[in-house]
Each structure stands twice: as C-alpha cells, then as structure tokens.
Amino acid sequence: MKKGTARRALAATLALGVGLALTACGSSGSTGGGASVSGEDYDGPKVSISFWNGWTGGAAPVLVPKLIEKFNSEHDNIEVKNVPMEWADVNKKLPLAVKAGKGPDVAVAHGDDVATYAAQGLLLKADDIVKALGYSAEDFPEGLMDAGAYSGNQYGIPWSVTPLGLYVNNDVLKAAGIDPATVPSDKDAYMKALEALKAAGVQGEWVDGYVFTGTFEFQSLLWQFGGDLYNEDVSKATFNSDAGVQALTHMTDLIKDGYSPANVAQDGNIKGLLAGKTAYNWNGVWQTTNEGFNSIDWTVAPVPQIGTEKAVWSSSTHWMFLNNKGQDKNKTAAAATFVKWMNANSAGWAETGELPAANEVRNDPALVEKYPNLKPFLDQLPYAHYETSAPGITAANAFITTALNEAVTGKKDPKQALDDAAAKADEVLKQNKTKYGD
Amino acid sequence: MAGPNPAAPAVAVPPARRRSRVGKSGAPRRTGTAYLFLAPFLILFGIFVIAPAIFGLVISVTDWSPYKAEQAFIGLQNYIDLFTPGSITFGDFWQSMGATGIFTLLSVPVMLVVPLLLAVLLNNKIKGGTAFRAIFFAPYVLGVAVIGVVWRYVLDTQSGILNYLLGLVGLPSDLPWTVDVPWAWVSLVGVTVWWTLGFNAVILLAGLKGISADLYEAASLDGAGAIRKFFSVTLPGLRPVMLFVTTTTILASANMFGQSFILTKGGPGNATRTVIMYISDQGLAQSNMGAASAMSYILFAVLAIISVINFRLQRERAE
Numbered sequence: 232m233k234k235g236t237a238r239r240a241l242a243a244t245l246a247l248g249v250g251l252a253l254t255a256c257g258s259s260g261s262t263g264g265g266a267s268v269s270g271e272d273y274d275g276p277k278v279s280i281s282f283w284n285g286w287t288g289g290a291a292p293v294l295v296p297k298l299i300e301k302f303n304s305e306h307d308n309i310e311v312k313n314v315p316m317e318w319a320d321v322n323k324k325l326p327l328a329v330k331a332g333k334g335p336d337v338a339v340a341h342g343d344d345v346a347t348y349a350a351q352g353l354l355l356k357a358d359d360i361v362k363a364l365g366y367s368a369e370d371f372p373e374g375l376m377d378a379g380a381y382s383g384n385q386y387g388i389p390w391s392v393t394p395l396g397l398y399v400n401n402d403v404l405k406a407a408g409i410d411p412a413t414v415p416s417d418k419d420a421y422m423k424a425l426e427a428l429k430a431a432g433v434q435g436e437w438v439d440g441y442v443f444t445g446t447f448e449f450q451s452l453l454w455q456f457g458g459d460l461y462n463e464d465v466s467k468a469t470f471n472s473d474a475g476v477q478a479l480t481h482m483t484d485l486i487k488d489g490y491s492p493a494n495v496a497q498d499g500n501i502k503g504l505l506a507g508k509t510a511y512n513w514n515g516v517w518q519t520t521n522e523g524f525n526s527i528d529w530t531v532a533p534v535p536q537i538g539t540e541k542a543v544w545s546s547s548t549h550w551m552f553l554n555n556k557g558q559d560k561n562k563t564a565a566a567a568t569f570v571k572w573m574n575a576n577s578a579g580w581a582e583t584g585e586l587p588a589a590n591e592v593r594n595d596p597a598l599v600e601k602y603p604n605l606k607p608f609l610d611q612l613p614y615a616h617y618e619t620s621a622p623g624i625t626a627a628n629a630f631i632t633t634a635l636n637e638a639v640t641g642k643k644d645p646k647q648a649l650d651d652a653a654a655k656a657d658e659v660l661k662q663n664k665t666k667y668g669d
Numbered sequence: 670m671a672g673p674n675p676a677a678p679a680v681a682v683p684p685a686r687r688r689s690r691v692g693k694s695g696a697p698r699r700t701g702t703a704y705l706f707l708a709p710f711l712i713l714f715g716i717f718v719i720a721p722a723i724f725g726l727v728i729s730v731t732d733w734s735p736y737k738a739e740q741a742f743i744g745l746q747n748y749i750d751l752f753t754p755g756s757i758t759f760g761d762f763w764q765s766m767g768a769t770g771i772f773t774l775l776s777v778p779v780m781l782v783v784p785l786l787l788a789v790l791l792n793n794k795i796k797g798g799t800a801f802r803a804i805f806f807a808p809y810v811l812g813v814a815v816i817g818v819v820w821r822y823v824l825d826t827q828s829g830i831l832n833y834l835l836g837l838v839g840l841p842s843d844l845p846w847t848v849d850v851p852w853a854w855v856s857l858v859g860v861t862v863w864w865t866l867g868f869n870a871v872i873l874l875a876g877l878k879g880i881s882a883d884l885y886e887a888a889s890l891d892g893a894g895a896i897r898k899f900f901s902v903t904l905p906g907l908r909p910v911m912l913f914v915t916t917t918t919i920l921a922s923a924n925m926f927g928q929s930f931i932l933t934k935g936g937p938g939n940a941t942r943t944v945i946m947y948i949s950d951q952g953l954a955q956s957n958m959g960a961a962s963a964m965s966y967i968l969f970a971v972l973a974i975i976s977v978i979n980f981r982l983q984r985e986r987a988e
Contacts, residue, residue: 323953326735351734437827440848441934494826494845497934502828626955633938640849640937658757666734666956 272306273568275561279310280569283325283335285318289520290582298579302572309565325553329353332556337566339390342547343618343625346381350622350667355552356384360567364388371588378617379549387549388570389588391580393516394545394608394615395447397535398501401528403510407431414532421511421535425490428510436511437500438482438491440636444500445482447544448513448534449635452478454616455538460631465621466664468656470631471649474538479645481537483638494640515546517584519604531604533611545615547588581605586612622667627656729962747963758951758960764939765947766968772929772943773922776858780918781911783862784869789903791870792877802874806867813864817931820860821847824932853933853941861928865921869914876910877903912983916976923972944968 286295292315299311314335316324321338325348328334340348348354361367368376371389379387401411407428415421428435439445450460450470458474461467469475485491495503504512505523513534518524534543550570552563577587578595581602586609587593599606618624634652637643643651704711729747731740750756787805791798808816823831824846836842846856884902893901904911926945929935935942944964952961 440936492827492843494843494848496825496827496829496845496847497821499825499827502825506828508827623955629950636934636936637938640845642938662757662957 273309273561273565275308275564277308277310278559278562278565279312280336280562280566281312281314282566282569283314283316283321283338285316285321285339286583287315287317289517289584291315294579294582298573298576301576302569305572306568309568311569325353326351329553329555332558334553334555336553336555336558336562337569338551338553339548340387340551341618342378342387342549342620343628345379345387345549345551346620346624347622347667348551349381349384349386353554354386355554355558355563356386357388357552358385360552360563360570361385361388364567364571370590372590372612372615374615374617375547375588378547378620381620381622387551388574390548390550390574390577391585391588392545392547392612392615392617393585394543394611395444395451395513395515395534396543396607396611397532398504398512398514398518399530399532400504400507400510401530403428403433403507405528407433407510409510411528411530414530415535416533417535418537421537424510425485429490434492434509435490436485436513437495437503437509438485438639439495439497439500440632440639441497442632443498444512444514445635445639446632447515449478449482449631450616451513451534451542451544452481452537454542454544455536455540457539460619460628461621461660465619465624466660468627468630468653468660470634470656471646471653475649476646477538479635479638479649482635483641483645486639515584516586516605516608519602520582520584532607541611541614543611543615545612545617547617548585621660621663623659623663626663627659630656630659725962725965728958729966731959733958733962734956735958743959747959748967750960751963751967758957758964761939761947762944762964765942765944766971768929768939768941769923769925769944771854772857772925772941773919775854776861776922776925777915777918779858779862780866780869780922781915784866784914785873785907787866787870788873788877789899791874802867802871805870808864809867811864813927814931816860816864817927820856821932824856847932849937850940853937856932857925857928857941860932861922861925864928869918872914873907873910876907879910880906908983912980915983916979919975919979920972923968923975 282299284295286292295313295315299313303310318341321340322344325334325338334353345354366388372392375389375392376385379385379389397414399411399414404411404424408431409424409427413420415424425435438448453460453470453475456474456477458469458472458478460470462469486493500509500512501514501518501521503509505521505527507527519531550573552566574587574589575592577589577592578598580587581598586605587598592598593609593612599609619628630652634643634648637648637651638645642648728740730742730744732743732746733740750758751762753759791802791805795801823829826832826843826845826848829846831846832842832844835844844852846852880903884906885898888898888902924945925943926949929941929943929946933941935946945968948961948964948968951957951964
C-alpha cells in the first residue's frame with residue numbers, strides 16, 4: 232500500500248530536484264522549515280542542533296554521549312546536543328515544544344509513534360533527505376522504510392530493530408533429558424519438546440497476558456498463521472480473523488494442556504526462565520543484555536514456526552526531522568549529516584541489545600563475531616513484521632493486549648475476546664481518522 | 670497521583686473557612702497583612718491548581734487536541750457521550766469508575782481501622798514506641814514505583830515469595846495475586862494499606878495526644894473499662910481528626926493510579942483499571958483531552974458530593 236505511493240512520491244520529488252525545499256511536496260502537515268540537504272556533509276555556517284531521544288537505560292547513556300562527542304569532533308561546523316529523557320516524556324513534550332519552535336532538530340521515536348507525530352504536523356517530510364543521503368528501502372531490512380512512512384511520504388529513517396526470539400534455558404532441558412543442541416524450529420518439534428518437558432514435570436513455556444511479551448508472541452503467531460493486525464488502509468481491525476483466533480488459541484491451549492502454568496504475572500516467564508523453572512521464553516533481542524543470563528547455560532534461537540509461514544514481531548526506532556515553528560534549514564541539513572554519520576557508525580549500538588537498522592553495518596561479519604547472540608535475530612529479519620504505521624495506532628493496539636489478557640486468564644474464549652477487542656479498535660480507528668485527518 | 674496526599678483535597682477547606690470567620694472581626698489592615706503572608710502560597714495555588722482547573726473546564730467543552738491550532742467548541746458533547754450507552758468512552762469510563770469504587774470501598778475501612786488501632790497501641794507508653802512509629806511510617810516515604818516493583822517480586826504467581834511461604838504451610842501456592850480477581854484486589858488493597866497506614870496512624874496519634882488525660886481519669890472514676898473508654902472517650906475525642914483522615918483517605922483511594930498501573934496493569938482484562946488510569950490514558954496517551962477533562966470533572970463532582978456527605982455526617986455528631 233504505502234510502498235507504491237511512497238515510491239511515486241519519491242520519483243516526483245526526484246523529478247523536481249533534490250535541492251527543492253521540503254515544503255514543495257507538503258500539504259497541511261509540514262509547512263515551513265524545509266531544508267536543502269545534499270549528500271555531502273553539511274558545509275554551511277556553524278550550527279548547534281538538539282537531539283531528543285528516550286535512551287535513558289542500559290548501555291545507551293554511556294554510548295550515545297561518546298558517539299556524539301566523536302561526531303562533534305569530526306564536524307567543525309556542527310555541534311549536536313544530546314537531550315535524553317524518558318520515552319513517555321518525549322511523547323508528552325514534543326507537540327508543544329515543536330509548535331513553540333523549541334523542539335529538537337532531530338529525534339528518535341518508536342515505529343508506532345512516527346505516523347502519529349507526522350499526522351500532527353510535527354515532522355518534516357523526509358523524502359528529499361532520504362534521497363539526498365542516498366538511502367533506499369534496500370539499505371534496510373524489508374518493510375522497515377514503510378514502518379516510518381505515512382500517507383505516501385517518508386517521515387522516519389530507520390535506526391534500529393528489535394525482533395522477538397526464543398530464549399532457551401539449556402540446564403532445564405538437560406535436566407529433563409532433552410538434547411539442547413537442536414532448538415525446535417517448527418510446531419511439531421516445539422510441541423514435542425514441550426511434551427517431553429511436561430513428562431519431566433516442567434512447564435516449558437509460560438504464557439503471559441501482558442504487552443511484554445505475550446502481545447508480541449500473539450502478533451508473531453498471527454502473522455505466522457497468515458493474518459494481519461489491520462486491513463490495508465488501517466480502517467478496520469483484522470486481528471480477530473481465523474488466523475488471530477488460531478494464534479490466540481495456540482497460546483491458551485498451552486495453558487489448558489499444562490505446558491504453561493495459568494496466571495503468569497508480568498515478567499513472570501523471564502524470571503522463571505532465569506530461575507531454571509521453565510525452558511523456553513519468547514522475548515525481545517533486548518534481553519540479550521540481561522545479566523541474569525550470565526549464571527545459566529542458555530541459547531537463543533529464531534522463534535519456532537507454529538503457523539503456516541515464517542514470521543516474527545519486531546519493533547523499530549526511526550530518526551525524525553522536526554517541523555519546528557521557524558525551523559532553520561541549516562539545522563535540518565546538519566541533522567541529516569548527523570543521522571547519516573550515526574547510521575554509518577551504528578555497529579556499537581548492538582551493545583544496547585538492539586540491532587542496527589543499516590544493512591551495511593548489520594551484514595558486516597564483525598558484528599556477529601562480537602555479538603554472537605544476535606545471530607538468530609539477524610536471521611529472522613527477512614520475515615520480520617514491524618508495527619503498523621498509522622496515527623494514533625497505539626490506542627487501537629491496546630485492545631489486543633486486553634483481549635490476550637482476557638483469554639489467558641480465562642475470562643473470555645479467544646474468539647470472543649478478539650471480536651470484542653476488534654470492535655473497540657474499529658471505533659478508535661474511526662475516531663483517529665477524524666482526529667488526525669486522512 | 671496515588672496514596673494519601675494531604676495537599677490534594679481542595680474540598681477539605683471547610684475547617685479553614687470556619688477559622689477565617691474569626692479573622693473577619695479583626696481590622697482590615699490585619700487582613701491585608703494576612704493575605705500578604707498567604708500570597709506566596711496563593712500565587713502558586715492559583716497558577717498550579719485554580720488556573721489548570723478552569724482551563725480543564727474549558728477543554729472539556731471542546732474537541733481539544735494539543736496539535737491543532739484552533740479548537741472547536743462542541744458544547745457538552747463530551748459529557749453527553751459519557752452518559753450515552755454505546756459511545757466510545759461510555760463503557761470503559763463507567764467500568765473504570767466501578768473499579769475505583771470497588772477499591773475505595775475495600776480500602777478505606779481498612780485504612781481507617783488499622784491505623785487507628787495502631788495509633789492506640791503506639792499511644793501507650795511502650796518501649797521503643799518511637800522506633801515502631803518510624804517503622805510503620807517508613808513505607809510511606811517510598812515512591813509508588815519502588816513499592817510497586819518490590820511487591821511485584823513478592824506477589825509473582827510462580828516465583829513470588831508470598832506463594833512460596835503459603836506453600837510451606839500447606840496453603841495453595843499458586844494464587845494469582847496480581848493476575849486475576851479477587852486476588853488482585855486483595856493485593857492492591859493490602860499493598861496500599863501497608864504503604865500508607867503510617868501516614869494515617871501518625872495523624873491519628875497526634876489526635877490521641879490531644880485528648881485530655883482528665884477525661885480518661887474521670888471515665889476510670891466512673892468505672893469505665895478500656896473498651897468503654899475507647900468508645901466513649903477516644904473515638905469522640907478523635908472526631909475532628911477522623912473527619913480529616915476519612916476525607917483524605919477517600920480522596921486518595923479514589924485517585925489510586927500507580928499501584929494498579931504497576932502491579933496489575935489494570936488486569937485481568939480491565940477489571941482493576943482505575944478511573945485515573947483511564948483518564949490519563951485517554952488524555953495523555955491518546956490525546957483525547959476533551960473527553961479526559963470531562964471525565965475528570967465528573968469524577969470531581971462525584972468526589973465532591975461524597976466529601977460533602979462525609980462532612981455532614983461527621984460534623985453533626987462532632988458539634
């Protein structure tokens with residue numbers, strides 16, 4: 232859907248000339264503050280640009296200042312100011328700050344927020360910047376550029392991806408007499424392993440009903456069964472399709488058949504895995520940095536294929552250029568130089584438990600050599616699905632977790648739970664259309 | 670946002686108002702001086718409480734979005750939606766009001782009785798009384814995020830220490846403390862009581878200290894026992910303090926947010942999602958500012974009515 236229009240828009244802007252101000256292709260959303268970006272490094276007068284991000288935990292608070300220091304020392308005419316804050320604060324502060332002309336020149340956001348910001352006119356259309364920096368969809372995992380596009384325009388430039396994987400506690404497998412050398416990759420093998428574990432008195436996968444990570448598992452399964460979250464133009468929820476019911480039923484059956492305990496609390500499963508009480512946990516690549524793993528024998532693998540096709544959930548983060556009131560074109564151009572440099576130097580980002588988005592960086596064998604645990608996640612990217620790019624989509628997504636929670640706690644059967652959630656999501660989607668325009 | 674916040678109840682002004690009546694008899698100059706001393710507080714109060722409250726009222730009659738340049742006036746539509754079955758907000762709003770009501774009904778009696786008993790115990794000249802007072806008060810100084818995360822470990826269904834201990838004494842060891850009702854309610858009330866009982870206890874203790882020893886002596890001379898003294902001297906003597914404690918506790922319980930947000934995520938389904946959780950989700954996460962403001966004002970109206978009833982009931986007996 233978006234791919235086609237995005238390509239046409241790209242072609243159109245290309246025809247108009249790369250140096251054209253971004254406003255040329257803009258409508259109501261992005262007015263003013265276009266930038267002339269060239270593929271070369273920014274060579275205008277010295278500017279200071281501010282960069283907002285939500286990197287407050289893990290390795291990032293050490294890593295990011297180092298990267299920025301290096302960038303600043305290599306660029307005499309650009310000074311990047313790092314402004315880290317909680318993701319929720321970025322969300323809250325961005326709209327008013329941008330409208331007042333006090334927002335950042337460049338920021339990083341999660342894939343499911345980009346369209347929301349774009350629809351509110353907070354972002355500059357980045358089609359020209361993408362073009363000028365020489366990026367194309369082929370420079371990133373398939374589908375990732377689209378995850379930062381909205382309504383036919385590119386707003387986000389990919390920075391990182393964080394797919395789900397299957398974490399395995401080998402000690403538990405060995406104790407149950409299962410050879411940990413081969414990790415189950417399809418439904419038969421997976422169910423056989425769970426059955427063997429059950430025979431040994433171990434509940435092999437603990438299913439939870441929360442965003443982390445039950446919702447991610449459900450979405451992976453939904454895609455594996457050939458379903459999707461929403462229809463093409465994101466006007467209707469489709470997660471209550473047969474595929475959705477199959478996916479959710481698989482999860483509730485794990486509980487019903489005793490492969491999972493009932494009533495797993497939030498994070499109960501990763502705690503259980505680390506404590507040697509369960510063998511498998513579907514969790515995100517970010518867990519590779521969890522120090523709890525140091526004390527157990529573990530591996531991580533691609534999530535098994537339960538449905539009819541390979542698929543896995545992944546979230547993503549994207550660079551955005553802000554449409555501040557009176558945005559200085561030079562600053563946006565400098566920000567583009569910064570983004571390109573950061574992506575080119577993103578190998579170290581793996582340290583934070585996220586995968587760099589740029590293929591060039593990710594495909595460098597040195598990355599896997601240094602971070603061998605990332606390999607299964609890299610291997611899954613060709614069939615990873617990213618979050619839906621539509622304004623206000625997180626409000627609709629919230630109902631998926633409610634449905635999941637109701638189903639795994641036995642309040643409703645999977646179909647009923649999903650149907651109820653889809654009906655509510657449809658209302659929110661309708662509301663979003665009027666709220667954000669189309 | 671959660672826990673008893675003594676600064677919160679805007680409705681708890683009547684005692685102060687009564688006192689200000691006394692001030693009226695003074696010279697105008699003295700009143701001016703008083704206002705001068707009050708000014709620093711009043712300015713902050715005006716900027717951070719009164720002004721936002723009025724602004725909220727304005728927002729509630731618009732389809733406010735922080736991203737639009739102009740906001741459209743839509744009259745009482747946001748309020749009408751909240752009272753129209755089948756509207757996008759109706760079901761979830763009243764369900765969360767119900768959850769808040771359940772929590773308030775369950776928690777307020779416990780948060781009055783337990784601290785009262787505690788205060789009576791601490792009021793006896795027992796060894797280490799000060800230390801106990803500090804111990805009971807200690808959890809109150811912790812933030813809700815801290816107590817939430819700590820209790821999540823304790824209450825985990827499979828790995829939590831509580832279920833482990835229950836198992837040791839032969840009780841069911843798989844109770845879903847944070848995952849399913851009614852256990853989630855027990856956890857939420859229990860954690861909140863543990864967290865905040867010290868605050869109420871300290872206020873009630875101060876009230877107890879204010880009751881004249883002569884009254885107890887007189888009661889003893891009349892042959893009253895400990896129980897009779899508690900009901901005939903202690904409780905009546907505490908009435909003004911009780912009024913304050915009851916009011917702040919009801920308001921704090923009705924404003925519960927953090928405990929549900931962290932411990933149960935509002936689950937199972939949305940059973941423990943409180944109204945503040947829903948309002949903040951609508952207003953801050955989904956930018957439905959108009960609807961969220963209208964909800965806030967309905968909540969405010971409900972709490973104001975409850976507070977007025979509470980005042981009426983307790984004041985009549987107090988005076």
